[in-house]
Amino acid sequence: MTTILVTGGAGFIGANFVYHLLDGHPDVRVVCVDSLTYAGNMSTLERALADPRFVFYRQDIRDRDGIAAVFDKEKPDAVVNFAAETHVDRSIETPEIFLQTNILGTQVLMDACLAHGNTRFHQVSTDEVYGDLPLDRPDLLFTEQTPLHASSPYSASKAGADLLVMAYHRTYGLAATISRCSNNYGPYQFPEKLIPLMIANALADQPLPVYGQGLNVRDWLYVADHCKAIDLILQKGRIGQVYNIGGHNEMRNIDIVRLICQHLGKPESLITYVTDRKGHDLRYAIDPAKIHGELGWLPETSFADGIARTIDWYLANRPWWEQIVSGEYRDYYQRMYRDR
């Protein structure tokens, strides 16, 4: 049995990765560490908790002693670090927790890996570390050589963590890799993010708040394809390397929102243009040539299939997100959107 420690496994991509491992690798045990911030949800892990190959620790990655105790007990063969503060708008409101969790938490995990005989470490990063691209230069894409140029406290904290991972690899020989993925969508995404927010609001016939004119472009990837890419990097990636992950699927925000209206049979008159996000990145676009060439990875889910599956999932799993939007999220939504 191989033991993989997944941090942030009660969140969106981490939970999808937990199921990817449990369902696809019968020889893998999964140890999940998550402090259950507002973004973590135990109900997401209900099926995993019934599996004897799964164990959960409510544990903050910033807590050195707690992380050391989990390593001592579970002796992981590899660590995949998803745990992070992830929402750009929240990072504009309260940057400090982003620096603490995303940078210092990553350091704690890497120190634990070194203390346990150089445990394999994978850092789940983001294309946002590259800043943004102009809207009128479709020929430009982010490669692994693109300089780091973060725009928000969130992306700056992720870039800081990436620099620290590379420094730990060079200075201490940490057996580390980094992946930088574009925007994910799919089941279990917290409703503060564009796609689930628009689905939830449309179903409630509430306004659909599009920032600015809705012309910003994101490069969307179905979450299961991201999980497969991380798995491949863990198994075959070259130590000390960065791999970009994306599927050449650029879309304008407004087109996504219109598509959601169409799928749900809701009128576009629900769309409301609101004040733009501060420092709003214009366009992200990943060049995935390296992961394709070296590891043979290609996305398997088209956007048409993925978005239909995602909308169906939110329709079929109303209790999962209705419970979220009725809690702390209500205050957040009021704060973020009331006078916008």
Ligand code: NAD
């Ligand atoms: P998410 O916000 O849905 O989940 C984050 C999880 O981390 C939550 O379960 C939360 O409880 C946990 N967490 C937060 N702080 C913690 C701490 N101090 N200790 C332990 N656990 C903590 O995030 P997501 O969208 O699933 O993103 C996962 C990772 O993937 C992040 O590192 C993010 O930067 C990266 N990423 C996300 C996307 C995307 O489109 N969502 C794209 C590329 C990369």
Ligand code: DAU
């Ligand atoms: O690119 C990867 C990143 O994608 C991840 O690293 C982040 O963790 C993840 O949150 C995501 O960041 P974005 O800022 O791109 O995602 P978000 O869903 O917040 O917004 C997507 C786009 O939609 C962005 O241009 C802002 C816009 N938007 C978002 C919300 C929540 C709106 O127009 N209205 C909204 O209400």
